[in-house]
Amino acid sequence: MSRIKTIETKNITETVKNGGCGECQTSCQSACKTSCGVANQKCENTKK
Amino acid sequence: MVHQYKLNGYNIVLDTCSGSVHTVDDVAYDIIEAYKNSSEQEIISAVTAKYSDITENDVTECLEDIKYLEQAGKLFSEDKYENLAYEYKNNTNVIKALCLHVAHTCNLNCSYCFASQGKYQGDRALMSFEVGKQAFDFLIANSGTRRNLEVDFFGGEPLMNWDVVKQLVAYARSVEKEAGKNFRFTLTTNGMLIDDEIIEFLNKEMSNVVLSLDGRKEVHDKFRVDYAGKGSYEKIVPLFKRLVDSRNGKDYYMRGTFTHHNVDFTKDIFHMADLGFTELSMEPVVCSPDDPCALTQEDLPKVKEQYEILAKEMIKRKKEGRPFTFYHYMLDLKNGPCIYKRITGCGSGTEYMAVTPWGELFPCHQFVGDEKYSLGDIWNGVKNTEAQDKFRKCNAYARKECKDCWAKLYCSGGCAANAYHATGDINGIYEYGCELFKKRIECAVMMQVAESEEN
Numbered sequence: 001m002s003r004i005k006t007i008e009t010k011n012i013t014e015t016v017k018n019g020g021c022g023e024c025q026t027s028c029q030s031a032c033k034t035s036c037g038v039a040n041q042k043c044e045n046t047k048k
Numbered sequence: 049m050v051h052q053y054k055l056n057g058y059n060i061v062l063d064t065c066s067g068s069v070h071t072v073d074d075v076a077y078d079i080i081e082a083y084k085n086s087s088e089q090e091i092i093s094a095v096t097a098k099y100s101d102i103t104e105n106d107v108t109e110c111l112e113d114i115k116y117l118e119q120a121g122k123l124f125s126e127d128k129y130e131n132l133a134y135e136y137k138n139n140t141n142v143i144k145a146l147c148l149h150v151a152h153t154c155n156l157n158c159s160y161c162f163a164s165q166g167k168y169q170g171d172r173a174l175m176s177f178e179v180g181k182q183a184f185d186f187l188i189a190n191s192g193t194r195r196n197l198e199v200d201f202f203g204g205e206p207l208m209n210w211d212v213v214k215q216l217v218a219y220a221r222s223v224e225k226e227a228g229k230n231f232r233f234t235l236t237t238n239g240m241l242i243d244d245e246i247i248e249f250l251n252k253e254m255s256n257v258v259l260s261l262d263g264r265k266e267v268h269d270k271f272r273v274d275y276a277g278k279g280s281y282e283k284i285v286p287l288f289k290r291l292v293d294s295r296n297g298k299d300y301y302m303r304g305t306f307t308h309h310n311v312d313f314t315k316d317i318f319h320m321a322d323l324g325f326t327e328l329s330m331e332p333v334v335c336s337p338d339d340p341c342a343l344t345q346e347d348l349p350k351v352k353e354q355y356e357i358l359a360k361e362m363i364k365r366k367k368e369g370r371p372f373t374f375y376h377y378m379l380d381l382k383n384g385p386c387i388y389k390r391i392t393g394c395g396s397g398t399e400y401m402a403v404t405p406w407g408e409l410f411p412c413h414q415f416v417g418d419e420k421y422s423l424g425d426i427w428n429g430v431k432n433t434e435a436q437d438k439f440r441k442c443n444a445y446a447r448k449e450c451k452d453c454w455a456k457l458y459c460s461g462g463c464a465a466n467a468y469h470a471t472g473d474i475n476g477i478y479e480y481g482c483e484l485f486k487k488r489i490e491c492a493v494m495m496q497v498a499e500s501e502e503n
Contacts, residue, residue, distance in 0.1 A: 001113045003076035004061075006122060007500050009381040012067035012390065012457070013121060016129075019386025020136060023196045025232075026145035027394040028463070033236070033258075033303075033413065034162075034331045035466065035481060038394075039458040039489060040378040041385045044196065 021045045051454035055494045068122040133391040133443035142192035147402040147413045150175040151204040158271045162334045166204025168417035173405040174209045180216040183403045186426040188227045200234040207241040239284035247291045256299040263316020307333040307341035311350045314358045321372040329375035352487045359491035377492040390457040397439025414465030449477045455486045
Protein backbone atom coordinates (compact mmCIF):
# COMPACT_ATOMS: atom_id res chain seq x y z
CA MET A 1 0.00 0.00 0.00
CA SER A 2 1.60 3.20 -1.11
CA ARG A 3 -0.51 5.68 0.80
CA ILE A 4 -1.45 3.77 3.95
CA LYS A 5 0.91 2.32 6.52
CA THR A 6 -0.54 0.09 9.21
CA ILE A 7 1.24 -0.06 12.53
CA GLU A 8 1.38 -3.43 14.24
CA THR A 9 -1.22 -3.50 17.01
CA LYS A 10 -3.06 -6.01 19.13
CA ASN A 11 -6.26 -7.13 17.41
CA ILE A 12 -8.90 -6.22 19.96
CA THR A 13 -11.57 -8.28 18.23
CA GLU A 14 -9.54 -11.44 18.78
CA THR A 15 -9.48 -10.84 22.53
CA VAL A 16 -13.22 -11.46 22.76
CA LYS A 17 -12.28 -15.16 22.72
CA ASN A 18 -9.38 -15.26 25.14
CA GLY A 19 -9.53 -12.05 27.17
CA GLY A 20 -11.19 -11.17 30.43
CA CYS A 21 -8.91 -12.99 32.90
CA GLY A 22 -8.99 -9.92 35.13
CA GLU A 23 -5.39 -10.25 36.34
CA CYS A 24 -4.46 -6.77 35.13
CA GLN A 25 -4.07 -3.74 37.31
CA THR A 26 -7.14 -1.78 38.36
CA SER A 27 -7.26 1.23 36.09
CA CYS A 28 -6.61 4.21 38.31
CA GLN A 29 -5.34 2.45 41.40
CA SER A 30 -1.64 3.04 41.26
CA ALA A 31 -0.92 6.32 39.58
CA CYS A 32 -3.51 8.85 38.63
CA LYS A 33 -6.27 8.22 41.19
CA THR A 34 -8.46 10.76 39.46
CA SER A 35 -9.27 9.57 35.97
CA CYS A 36 -10.27 6.36 34.31
CA GLY A 37 -8.12 5.34 31.42
CA VAL A 38 -7.60 1.79 30.35
CA ALA A 39 -5.57 2.20 27.19
CA ASN A 40 -2.30 2.46 29.07
CA GLN A 41 -2.81 -0.69 31.12
CA LYS A 42 -0.69 -3.77 30.55
CA CYS A 43 -2.29 -7.10 29.70
CA GLU A 44 -1.34 -9.76 32.25
CA ASN A 45 -3.08 -12.73 30.73
CA THR A 46 -0.62 -15.63 30.98
CA LYS A 47 -2.83 -18.13 29.17
CA LYS A 48 -3.39 -16.34 25.89
CA MET B 49 -15.49 3.44 14.48
CA VAL B 50 -12.89 5.49 12.66
CA HIS B 51 -11.23 8.57 14.13
CA GLN B 52 -8.80 10.53 12.02
CA TYR B 53 -6.69 13.53 12.96
CA LYS B 54 -3.55 15.42 12.02
CA LEU B 55 -0.90 16.06 14.63
CA ASN B 56 2.79 16.90 14.58
CA GLY B 57 3.00 16.31 10.83
CA TYR B 58 1.32 12.91 10.92
CA ASN B 59 -2.04 11.95 9.42
CA ILE B 60 -3.40 9.33 11.78
CA VAL B 61 -6.38 7.04 11.31
CA LEU B 62 -7.61 4.98 14.24
CA ASP B 63 -9.96 2.08 13.76
CA THR B 64 -11.05 1.96 17.36
CA CYS B 65 -13.00 -1.32 17.40
CA SER B 66 -10.10 -3.37 16.09
CA GLY B 67 -7.40 -1.25 17.74
CA SER B 68 -5.73 -0.68 14.35
CA VAL B 69 -3.61 2.42 13.79
CA HIS B 70 -2.76 3.65 10.31
CA THR B 71 -0.67 6.55 9.07
CA VAL B 72 -1.69 7.88 5.70
CA ASP B 73 -0.78 10.57 3.21
CA ASP B 74 -3.08 13.53 2.52
CA VAL B 75 -4.79 11.80 -0.40
CA ALA B 76 -5.67 8.65 1.56
CA TYR B 77 -6.71 10.84 4.50
CA ASP B 78 -9.30 12.60 2.34
CA ILE B 79 -10.48 9.38 0.72
CA ILE B 80 -10.99 7.64 4.08
CA GLU B 81 -12.87 10.69 5.34
CA ALA B 82 -15.27 10.53 2.39
CA TYR B 83 -15.40 6.75 2.03
CA LYS B 84 -18.63 6.08 3.92
CA ASN B 85 -20.56 9.12 2.75
CA SER B 86 -19.77 9.43 -0.95
CA SER B 87 -19.83 7.22 -4.03
CA GLU B 88 -16.55 6.12 -5.60
CA GLN B 89 -17.15 8.44 -8.53
CA GLU B 90 -17.75 11.39 -6.20
CA ILE B 91 -14.53 10.60 -4.36
CA ILE B 92 -12.54 10.31 -7.58
CA SER B 93 -13.89 13.66 -8.83
CA ALA B 94 -13.26 15.45 -5.56
CA VAL B 95 -9.75 14.09 -5.02
CA THR B 96 -8.51 14.59 -8.58
CA ALA B 97 -9.89 18.13 -8.49
CA LYS B 98 -8.10 18.89 -5.22
CA TYR B 99 -4.74 17.29 -6.09
CA SER B 100 -3.47 18.15 -9.60
CA ASP B 101 -0.88 15.34 -9.62
CA ILE B 102 -3.34 12.59 -8.64
CA THR B 103 -4.96 10.48 -11.36
CA GLU B 104 -8.16 8.49 -11.35
CA ASN B 105 -6.03 5.34 -11.16
CA ASP B 106 -4.28 6.60 -8.05
CA VAL B 107 -7.61 7.12 -6.31
CA THR B 108 -8.96 3.75 -7.44
CA GLU B 109 -5.85 2.03 -6.13
CA CYS B 110 -6.24 3.72 -2.77
CA LEU B 111 -9.93 2.78 -2.64
CA GLU B 112 -8.93 -0.85 -3.24
CA ASP B 113 -6.50 -0.68 -0.32
CA ILE B 114 -9.22 0.75 1.92
CA LYS B 115 -11.61 -2.01 0.88
CA TYR B 116 -8.94 -4.59 1.64
CA LEU B 117 -8.39 -3.16 5.13
CA GLU B 118 -12.14 -3.04 5.68
CA GLN B 119 -12.50 -6.70 4.74
CA ALA B 120 -9.52 -7.59 6.94
CA GLY B 121 -11.30 -5.96 9.89
CA LYS B 122 -8.75 -3.18 10.24
CA LEU B 123 -10.80 -0.25 9.04
CA PHE B 124 -14.47 0.59 9.64
CA SER B 125 -14.71 -2.49 11.86
CA GLU B 126 -18.01 -2.93 13.63
CA ASP B 127 -18.64 -2.28 17.30
CA LYS B 128 -20.03 -5.58 18.57
CA TYR B 129 -19.08 -5.27 22.18
CA GLU B 130 -21.96 -3.61 24.00
CA ASN B 131 -23.62 -6.76 25.31
CA LEU B 132 -20.28 -8.15 26.42
CA ALA B 133 -19.82 -5.23 28.79
CA TYR B 134 -23.01 -5.92 30.73
CA GLU B 135 -22.63 -9.71 30.63
CA TYR B 136 -19.05 -9.65 31.86
CA LYS B 137 -19.78 -7.44 34.85
CA ASN B 138 -22.96 -9.28 35.74
CA ASN B 139 -21.13 -12.59 35.71
CA THR B 140 -18.05 -11.45 37.57
CA ASN B 141 -18.31 -10.91 41.27
CA VAL B 142 -14.79 -10.68 42.56
CA ILE B 143 -12.88 -7.92 44.30
CA LYS B 144 -9.26 -7.58 43.28
CA ALA B 145 -8.13 -4.22 44.61
CA LEU B 146 -8.58 -2.20 47.76
CA CYS B 147 -7.60 1.33 48.54
CA LEU B 148 -6.84 1.18 52.26
CA HIS B 149 -7.34 4.52 53.95
CA VAL B 150 -4.90 3.84 56.77
CA ALA B 151 -4.82 7.49 57.83
CA HIS B 152 -7.60 10.03 57.60
CA THR B 153 -5.24 12.74 58.63
CA CYS B 154 -2.37 14.58 57.03
CA ASN B 155 0.70 16.57 57.99
CA LEU B 156 0.20 18.90 55.04
CA ASN B 157 -2.66 21.34 54.61
CA CYS B 158 -3.17 21.53 50.85
CA SER B 159 -6.22 23.65 50.10
CA TYR B 160 -6.93 21.88 46.81
CA CYS B 161 -7.07 18.42 48.43
CA PHE B 162 -10.13 16.47 47.25
CA ALA B 163 -10.00 14.65 50.58
CA SER B 164 -10.27 17.84 52.66
CA GLN B 165 -6.77 17.60 54.13
CA GLY B 166 -7.15 13.86 54.53
CA LYS B 167 -10.27 13.99 56.67
CA TYR B 168 -12.75 13.25 53.88
CA GLN B 169 -15.30 15.64 55.36
CA GLY B 170 -15.17 13.63 58.62
CA ASP B 171 -13.04 13.23 61.73
CA ARG B 172 -9.36 12.50 61.81
CA ALA B 173 -8.72 8.79 62.25
CA LEU B 174 -6.08 6.09 61.90
CA MET B 175 -6.83 2.53 60.84
CA SER B 176 -6.04 -0.07 63.48
CA PHE B 177 -4.17 -3.26 62.64
CA GLU B 178 -7.32 -5.29 63.41
CA VAL B 179 -9.38 -3.33 60.87
CA GLY B 180 -6.62 -3.59 58.26
CA LYS B 181 -6.21 -7.32 58.85
CA GLN B 182 -9.94 -7.82 58.36
CA ALA B 183 -9.72 -5.83 55.13
CA PHE B 184 -7.09 -8.25 53.83
CA ASP B 185 -9.18 -11.25 54.93
CA PHE B 186 -12.20 -9.67 53.20
CA LEU B 187 -10.20 -9.13 50.01
CA ILE B 188 -8.85 -12.68 49.94
CA ALA B 189 -12.30 -14.14 50.66
CA ASN B 190 -13.92 -12.14 47.86
CA SER B 191 -11.22 -12.42 45.21
CA GLY B 192 -12.29 -15.73 43.70
CA THR B 193 -9.62 -17.17 41.47
CA ARG B 194 -7.83 -13.85 40.89
CA ARG B 195 -4.19 -14.23 41.80
CA ASN B 196 -2.89 -10.67 41.54
CA LEU B 197 -4.43 -8.52 44.26
CA GLU B 198 -3.62 -4.84 44.69
CA VAL B 199 -3.67 -2.86 47.87
CA ASP B 200 -2.87 0.83 47.95
CA PHE B 201 -1.95 2.34 51.32
CA PHE B 202 -3.63 5.68 50.99
CA GLY B 203 -4.75 8.59 53.08
CA GLY B 204 -4.52 11.38 54.08
CA GLU B 205 -0.89 10.58 54.64
CA PRO B 206 -0.30 6.84 55.15
CA LEU B 207 3.14 7.31 56.69
CA MET B 208 1.36 8.84 59.69
CA ASN B 209 0.27 5.26 60.44
CA TRP B 210 3.53 3.60 59.47
CA ASP B 211 3.63 0.84 62.10
CA VAL B 212 0.23 -0.41 60.98
CA VAL B 213 1.33 -0.35 57.32
CA LYS B 214 4.32 -2.53 58.18
CA GLN B 215 2.23 -4.92 60.27
CA LEU B 216 -0.34 -5.23 57.50
CA VAL B 217 2.29 -5.96 54.87
CA ALA B 218 3.77 -8.63 57.14
CA TYR B 219 0.33 -10.12 57.69
CA ALA B 220 -0.45 -10.16 53.96
CA ARG B 221 2.90 -11.78 53.14
CA SER B 222 2.25 -14.44 55.81
CA VAL B 223 -1.02 -15.53 54.22
CA GLU B 224 -0.66 -14.87 50.49
CA LYS B 225 1.08 -18.11 49.52
CA GLU B 226 -1.41 -20.38 51.20
CA ALA B 227 -4.26 -18.34 49.76
CA GLY B 228 -2.78 -18.59 46.26
CA LYS B 229 -2.47 -14.83 45.95
CA ASN B 230 0.19 -12.34 44.94
CA PHE B 231 -0.17 -9.01 46.71
CA ARG B 232 1.05 -5.91 44.96
CA PHE B 233 1.35 -2.96 47.27
CA THR B 234 1.37 0.71 46.45
CA LEU B 235 1.85 3.56 48.88
CA THR B 236 0.93 7.13 48.03
CA THR B 237 2.81 9.71 50.07
CA ASN B 238 3.55 13.40 50.36
CA GLY B 239 7.09 12.50 51.43
CA MET B 240 7.25 14.52 54.64
CA LEU B 241 8.01 11.54 56.91
CA ILE B 242 10.31 9.57 54.62
CA ASP B 243 13.49 8.34 56.29
CA ASP B 244 16.04 5.58 55.58
CA GLU B 245 14.08 2.88 57.37
CA ILE B 246 10.95 3.76 55.41
CA ILE B 247 12.88 3.89 52.12
CA GLU B 248 14.30 0.42 52.71
CA PHE B 249 10.89 -1.03 53.50
CA LEU B 250 9.11 0.68 50.62
CA ASN B 251 11.73 -0.47 48.15
CA LYS B 252 11.48 -4.04 49.40
CA GLU B 253 7.72 -4.39 49.70
CA MET B 254 5.92 -1.86 47.53
CA SER B 255 5.69 -2.75 43.87
CA ASN B 256 4.88 0.91 43.28
CA VAL B 257 5.13 4.15 45.20
CA VAL B 258 3.29 7.31 44.25
CA LEU B 259 5.16 10.44 45.32
CA SER B 260 3.27 13.72 45.35
CA LEU B 261 5.21 16.56 43.76
CA ASP B 262 3.55 19.33 41.77
CA GLY B 263 6.67 20.47 39.90
CA ARG B 264 8.41 23.82 40.19
CA LYS B 265 9.06 25.00 43.74
CA GLU B 266 6.78 28.01 43.49
CA VAL B 267 3.98 25.88 42.04
CA HIS B 268 4.40 23.07 44.55
CA ASP B 269 4.64 25.40 47.53
CA LYS B 270 1.54 27.36 46.52
CA PHE B 271 -0.65 24.52 47.76
CA ARG B 272 1.47 21.85 49.38
CA VAL B 273 2.17 23.57 52.69
CA ASP B 274 2.28 22.48 56.31
CA TYR B 275 -0.06 23.80 58.97
CA ALA B 276 2.25 26.77 59.55
CA GLY B 277 1.93 27.62 55.85
CA LYS B 278 5.49 26.56 55.01
CA GLY B 279 6.06 24.96 51.62
CA SER B 280 7.19 21.33 51.55
CA TYR B 281 9.30 21.34 48.36
CA GLU B 282 12.72 21.82 49.97
CA LYS B 283 12.09 19.04 52.46
CA ILE B 284 10.63 16.39 50.20
CA VAL B 285 12.61 16.64 46.96
CA PRO B 286 15.89 15.33 48.47
CA LEU B 287 13.92 12.58 50.24
CA PHE B 288 12.17 11.56 47.02
CA LYS B 289 15.53 11.50 45.23
CA ARG B 290 17.02 9.20 47.87
CA LEU B 291 14.02 6.92 47.62
CA VAL B 292 13.99 6.78 43.83
CA ASP B 293 17.77 6.40 43.51
CA SER B 294 17.66 3.25 45.63
CA ARG B 295 14.54 1.77 44.06
CA ASN B 296 16.47 -0.56 41.73
CA GLY B 297 14.10 -0.31 38.82
CA LYS B 298 10.88 -0.90 40.75
CA ASP B 299 7.94 1.23 39.70
CA TYR B 300 7.27 4.66 41.06
CA TYR B 301 5.40 7.73 39.91
CA MET B 302 6.07 11.32 40.65
CA ARG B 303 2.50 12.49 40.65
CA GLY B 304 1.53 16.10 40.41
CA THR B 305 -1.71 18.02 40.27
CA PHE B 306 -2.10 21.03 38.02
CA THR B 307 -4.67 23.77 38.51
CA HIS B 308 -5.86 27.02 36.97
CA HIS B 309 -2.75 28.59 38.52
CA ASN B 310 -0.30 26.52 36.46
CA VAL B 311 -1.98 25.85 33.15
CA ASP B 312 1.58 25.77 31.76
CA PHE B 313 2.02 22.51 33.63
CA THR B 314 4.48 21.03 31.15
CA LYS B 315 7.06 23.30 32.77
CA ASP B 316 6.39 21.38 35.97
CA ILE B 317 6.71 18.03 34.26
CA PHE B 318 9.98 19.10 32.64
CA HIS B 319 11.15 20.36 36.01
CA MET B 320 10.53 16.92 37.50
CA ALA B 321 12.41 15.34 34.59
CA ASP B 322 15.27 17.80 35.04
CA LEU B 323 15.47 16.80 38.70
CA GLY B 324 16.23 13.29 37.44
CA PHE B 325 12.82 11.69 37.91
CA THR B 326 11.67 9.69 34.90
CA GLU B 327 8.27 8.16 35.77
CA LEU B 328 5.86 11.05 35.78
CA SER B 329 2.16 11.65 36.16
CA MET B 330 0.37 14.99 36.22
CA GLU B 331 -3.36 15.21 36.77
CA PRO B 332 -5.90 18.01 36.39
CA VAL B 333 -7.20 19.17 39.76
CA VAL B 334 -10.47 17.64 40.99
CA CYS B 335 -12.50 20.32 42.70
CA SER B 336 -15.72 22.28 42.61
CA PRO B 337 -16.11 24.55 39.53
CA ASP B 338 -16.39 27.61 41.79
CA ASP B 339 -13.06 26.89 43.46
CA PRO B 340 -10.42 29.48 42.42
CA CYS B 341 -8.04 26.70 41.39
CA ALA B 342 -10.57 24.99 39.10
CA LEU B 343 -9.65 24.81 35.42
CA THR B 344 -11.82 27.13 33.31
CA GLN B 345 -13.22 26.95 29.78
CA GLU B 346 -10.59 29.54 28.78
CA ASP B 347 -7.92 27.17 30.08
CA LEU B 348 -9.11 24.26 27.93
CA PRO B 349 -7.35 25.11 24.64
CA LYS B 350 -4.21 26.04 26.57
CA VAL B 351 -4.22 22.72 28.42
CA LYS B 352 -4.70 20.84 25.16
CA GLU B 353 -1.77 22.70 23.66
CA GLN B 354 0.29 21.75 26.71
CA TYR B 355 -0.37 18.06 26.03
CA GLU B 356 0.98 18.54 22.50
CA ILE B 357 4.04 20.37 23.80
CA LEU B 358 4.60 17.50 26.22
CA ALA B 359 4.38 14.82 23.54
CA LYS B 360 6.77 16.66 21.21
CA GLU B 361 9.26 17.28 24.00
CA MET B 362 9.14 13.62 25.03
CA ILE B 363 9.93 12.55 21.47
CA LYS B 364 12.81 15.03 21.39
CA ARG B 365 14.24 13.97 24.74
CA LYS B 366 14.02 10.31 23.81
CA LYS B 367 16.09 10.97 20.69
CA GLU B 368 18.59 12.85 22.85
CA GLY B 369 18.95 9.83 25.13
CA ARG B 370 17.20 11.37 28.15
CA PRO B 371 13.69 9.91 27.98
CA PHE B 372 10.99 10.05 30.60
CA THR B 373 7.55 8.49 30.72
CA PHE B 374 4.21 10.14 31.30
CA TYR B 375 1.51 7.92 32.74
CA HIS B 376 -1.18 8.83 30.23
CA TYR B 377 1.13 8.42 27.25
CA MET B 378 2.20 4.88 28.10
CA LEU B 379 0.37 3.13 25.29
CA ASP B 380 1.39 -0.38 24.43
CA LEU B 381 -0.30 -0.98 21.11
CA LYS B 382 0.92 -4.57 20.83
CA ASN B 383 0.25 -5.77 24.35
CA GLY B 384 -2.43 -3.45 25.65
CA PRO B 385 -5.67 -4.35 27.36
CA CYS B 386 -8.17 -6.85 26.01
CA ILE B 387 -11.67 -5.84 25.00
CA TYR B 388 -13.14 -6.76 28.40
CA LYS B 389 -10.80 -4.33 30.13
CA ARG B 390 -11.67 -1.68 27.56
CA ILE B 391 -15.41 -1.88 28.00
CA THR B 392 -16.03 -2.64 31.65
CA GLY B 393 -14.96 0.62 33.21
CA CYS B 394 -12.53 1.20 36.04
CA GLY B 395 -14.11 -1.37 38.35
CA SER B 396 -14.98 1.05 41.13
CA GLY B 397 -17.67 -0.36 43.41
CA THR B 398 -17.32 -3.86 42.00
CA GLU B 399 -13.74 -5.11 41.70
CA TYR B 400 -12.21 -2.09 43.40
CA MET B 401 -13.28 -0.48 46.67
CA ALA B 402 -11.97 1.91 49.28
CA VAL B 403 -11.88 1.02 52.97
CA THR B 404 -12.09 3.74 55.63
CA PRO B 405 -10.10 3.64 58.88
CA TRP B 406 -13.16 2.14 60.59
CA GLY B 407 -13.76 -0.54 57.93
CA GLU B 408 -16.55 1.02 55.90
CA LEU B 409 -16.61 0.26 52.18
CA PHE B 410 -17.00 2.87 49.43
CA PRO B 411 -16.92 2.42 45.63
CA CYS B 412 -13.57 4.22 45.44
CA HIS B 413 -11.42 6.70 47.33
CA GLN B 414 -13.24 9.64 45.71
CA PHE B 415 -16.61 8.59 47.16
CA VAL B 416 -15.38 8.19 50.74
CA GLY B 417 -17.40 10.36 53.08
CA ASP B 418 -20.48 10.45 50.87
CA GLU B 419 -22.97 8.39 52.87
CA LYS B 420 -25.21 7.73 49.86
CA TYR B 421 -22.41 5.63 48.51
CA SER B 422 -21.52 3.74 51.67
CA LEU B 423 -21.61 0.15 50.37
CA GLY B 424 -21.26 -1.79 53.62
CA ASP B 425 -18.29 -2.89 55.68
CA ILE B 426 -15.45 -5.41 55.70
CA TRP B 427 -17.12 -7.65 58.27
CA ASN B 428 -20.50 -7.98 56.61
CA GLY B 429 -19.63 -7.23 52.99
CA VAL B 430 -21.63 -5.13 50.55
CA LYS B 431 -25.15 -4.43 51.84
CA ASN B 432 -26.04 -1.43 49.73
CA THR B 433 -26.61 -3.49 46.61
CA GLU B 434 -28.68 -0.71 45.02
CA ALA B 435 -25.66 1.59 44.95
CA GLN B 436 -23.36 -1.22 43.88
CA ASP B 437 -25.65 -2.14 41.00
CA LYS B 438 -25.31 1.39 39.65
CA PHE B 439 -21.57 0.87 39.51
CA ARG B 440 -21.97 -2.59 38.03
CA LYS B 441 -23.83 -0.98 35.13
CA CYS B 442 -21.06 1.59 34.57
CA ASN B 443 -19.23 0.70 31.39
CA ALA B 444 -18.17 2.11 28.04
CA TYR B 445 -21.76 1.94 26.75
CA ALA B 446 -23.65 3.16 29.80
CA ARG B 447 -23.85 6.80 28.74
CA LYS B 448 -25.75 7.84 25.64
CA GLU B 449 -23.22 10.61 25.00
CA CYS B 450 -20.50 7.98 24.56
CA LYS B 451 -22.38 6.12 21.85
CA ASP B 452 -20.66 7.91 18.99
CA CYS B 453 -17.44 8.75 20.80
CA TRP B 454 -14.32 7.28 19.25
CA ALA B 455 -12.48 7.28 22.58
CA LYS B 456 -14.76 5.01 24.57
CA LEU B 457 -12.56 1.94 24.14
CA TYR B 458 -9.65 3.95 25.51
CA CYS B 459 -11.40 5.49 28.53
CA SER B 460 -13.97 2.74 29.14
CA GLY B 461 -16.64 5.29 29.92
CA GLY B 462 -14.61 7.55 32.15
CA CYS B 463 -14.31 8.18 35.85
CA ALA B 464 -17.57 7.71 37.76
CA ALA B 465 -16.41 10.10 40.48
CA ASN B 466 -15.59 12.85 38.02
CA ALA B 467 -18.98 12.34 36.37
CA TYR B 468 -20.72 12.45 39.74
CA HIS B 469 -18.94 15.61 40.87
CA ALA B 470 -19.61 17.35 37.56
CA THR B 471 -23.24 16.32 37.04
CA GLY B 472 -24.55 14.73 40.25
CA ASP B 473 -24.86 11.38 38.50
CA ILE B 474 -22.25 8.65 38.12
CA ASN B 475 -23.69 8.06 34.67
CA GLY B 476 -23.26 11.70 33.72
CA ILE B 477 -20.57 13.09 31.48
CA TYR B 478 -17.68 15.22 32.69
CA GLU B 479 -17.17 16.86 29.31
CA TYR B 480 -14.09 18.81 30.30
CA GLY B 481 -12.39 15.60 31.37
CA CYS B 482 -13.48 13.92 28.12
CA GLU B 483 -11.88 16.70 26.07
CA LEU B 484 -8.60 16.32 27.92
CA PHE B 485 -8.71 12.55 27.76
CA LYS B 486 -9.23 12.55 23.99
CA LYS B 487 -6.38 14.97 23.51
CA ARG B 488 -4.08 12.79 25.61
CA ILE B 489 -4.93 9.69 23.59
CA GLU B 490 -4.35 11.54 20.31
CA CYS B 491 -0.95 12.61 21.58
CA ALA B 492 -0.10 9.16 22.93
CA VAL B 493 -0.95 7.47 19.64
CA MET B 494 0.99 10.12 17.73
CA MET B 495 4.06 9.29 19.82
CA GLN B 496 3.69 5.62 18.90
CA VAL B 497 3.38 6.57 15.25
CA ALA B 498 6.47 8.78 15.49
CA GLU B 499 8.42 5.95 17.05
CA SER B 500 7.35 3.49 14.40
CA GLU B 501 8.30 5.95 11.62
CA GLU B 502 11.66 6.39 13.30
CA ASN B 503 12.28 2.65 13.17
